[in-house]
Amino acid sequence: MVVSPHKLATAAGARILERGGNAFDAAVAVSACLAVVYPHMTSMGGDSFWLTYHQGDGAVRGYNASGRSGYAASLQAYSDLQAIPRRGIRSIVTVPGMVDGWHAVHSRYGRLGWGELLEPAIHYAEHGFPMTQDQFANASQHAAVLGASPETAAIYLPGGKPAFPGDRFKQTAMARTLKRIAEHGRDEFYKGETAKEIASFLLKNGGLLTIDDLVDHQGDWVQPISGSYRGHTLYQMPPNSQGFSGIMALQMLESFDFSAVEHGSYEYYQLCVEALKLSFRDRNAYLTDPGFADIPLNRLLSKSYAAELAGSIRLDRAAELTSKPLGADTAYAAVVDRDGNAVSFIQSLYFEFGSGVVAGDTGVLLQNRGSFFSLDPGHVNRLQPFKRTFHTLMPAMSCVDGKPSILYGTQGGEGQPQTQTALFTRMVDYRMNPQQAINEPRWVWGRTWGEPTQELKLEGRVAEDVARRLGEAGHAVRRVADFDGIMGHACAIRRDERGFLLGGADPRSDGGAIGW
Structure with a gap:
């Protein structure tokens, strides 16, 4: 089974499996293909996180493929500003x-x-x-960002405007870069011609990253963090990923008897939203590069703390918390092969089209992930050299009896733990298949551009009386479209009790699921 937010990428993974490749081969093919066919959401110039299960290992492992800030990245480098710019050359702070x-x-x-x-x-x-x-739609919305850089405009605004739906969209410079990487391997991007072109372009245009930053980049194999929910062992990536917030929310919800809570009811939405807000409070207080700060994961992921937080949730009143704006451009995908190997992975540029800057002749659109660093010297996520920032990316996997059961994730910054919570409770508590769980109406609290917000967005299909009661409880409710892209582009795979694989891809995306 292969699922992704773009049908061509899903098909690419399926072809690799048909050729005799395994889940890991297929996942790499899907990831690379998404970097081409979903350029507003992901690129070679961004980051990724991977959860893997190899049947020979019999264990879930993680790979943190997020980049660190450059050696020249410091508070002094931005002493003329109150915050790191969200777009443009100075938003490029971290290595892809x-x-x-x-x-x-x-x-x-x-x-x-x-x-x-x-x-x-x-x-x-x-x-x-x-x-x-x-x-x-994304290129049209962000035409000003894309037009600010001639290298970017030449690709994404041919003739001064985006290509129309159905037009053939080519990226010849990216094709040349991919061919060099295919021939010379990973080091072509970090030490070869591509690395030199990226570093030279940034140097000429006032960027922070240097060739030394690219040469010294190395991701890390890590031990995933874990929790549990109604017989499922939950796995997420450790910090600098926000994955622990997803585990925290589910472990709080485990305190409630969902057999007595109707799906889609006021009580369902209220419990989910309030549990997530509590997890965000701790996430915002602690999340950064764990090499630079102590993050009390043992306490945050404990069942006793989950029960304590659950006891503070009120069914009749919304807790007050303000959300910071987080990036939404992301692509989640998953693969399970016939041998039981499984990969749950996610990749991103941070904002739509990232920094908006293509690095010279490489065709590589660079991320603006590092713009989330704080310039406040006392902030836990303050900018420092060679540091990973607070990261929204969080691929998820659950296991039953030590074997992968559910692989799930979504696009959407602040919305990622929220949609994950919706999908998981729907599949586990309400026995929905992945596609149904994805199709059902969703919500997203917070997560908008501009000012911090407490807004609770509900898709138009949420019952009117439910929306009214949520408003009366103190939520700043706003109704959006029936299938609104702001809810993210989710995908999921589940292995059922008969051993069949069930897959789902979001109708809010260009995605698809292929299984056989």
Whole structure:
């Protein structure tokens, strides 16, 4: 089973499996393909996080392919500003980690040749693919950002405007870069011609990152963090990922008897939203690079703390908490092969089209993830050299009896733990299949551009009386479209009790699920 937010990427993973590749080969192919066909959401110039299960290991492992800030990244480097810019050359603070992630997963577990995995991505970059409505809408919305850099505008605004849906969209410079990486491997991106072109471009244009930052980049194999919910062992990536917030929310909800809570009722939404807000409070207080701060994960992930927090949830009143604006551009995908190997992974540029800056002739759109660093010297996530920032990316996996049961995740910054909570409770407590769980109406609290907010957005299909009661409880309710893209692009795979694989991809995306 392969699921992703773009049908062409899903098909690329399925072809790799049909050729004899395993889940790890297919996941790399999907990831590379998404970097081409979903450019408003992800790129080689961004980061990724990977949860893997290899049937030979019998364990869930994680790979942190997020980049660190450059050696020159310091509070002094931005002493003329109150905050790091969200777009443009000065928003490029951290090294892109994605290509290193491909190499790490493939070199440890892959079966097919490296170059073969990049073939679909190269093909779609060189020969093009049909422009989707989603990409067109995002390019139109962010035309000013894309037009601010001539290298970016030449690709994403040909003739001064986005290609229309259905037009052939080519990225020939990216195709050349991918071919070099296919031939020379991971080090081409961090030490070779591509690295030199990226570093040279940034130097000429006032960027912070240097060739030394690229050369010294290395991701990390890590032990996932874990919790439990109604017989499922939950796995998430450790900090600098916000994954612990997803575990915290579910462990709080385990204190409530959902057999007595109707799905889609006021009580369902109220319990989920309030549990998540409590997890965000701790996330905002502690999340950063664990190499620079102590994060009390043992307490945060304990059942006793979950019960304590659950006891503070009121069914009749919304707790007060303010959300910081977080990026929404992300692509989540998952693969399970016939041998039981499984990969749950996610990748991102942070904002739509990231920094808005393509690095010279490489075709690589660079992320603005580092713009989330704080310039407050007392903040836990303050900018420091060679540091990873607070990261929203959080692929998820659950196991039953030691074997992968549910792989799930979504696009959407602040919305990621919220949608994950919706999907998991729907599949586990209400026995929905993945597609139904994804299709059902969703909510997202907070997470908007501009000013911090407490707004609770509800899709139009949420019952009117439920929305009214949530408003009366103190939520700042706003109704949005029936299937609104602000809810994220979710995907999920579940292995049922009969051993069948069930997959789902979000109708709010361009995605698809392929299984056989």
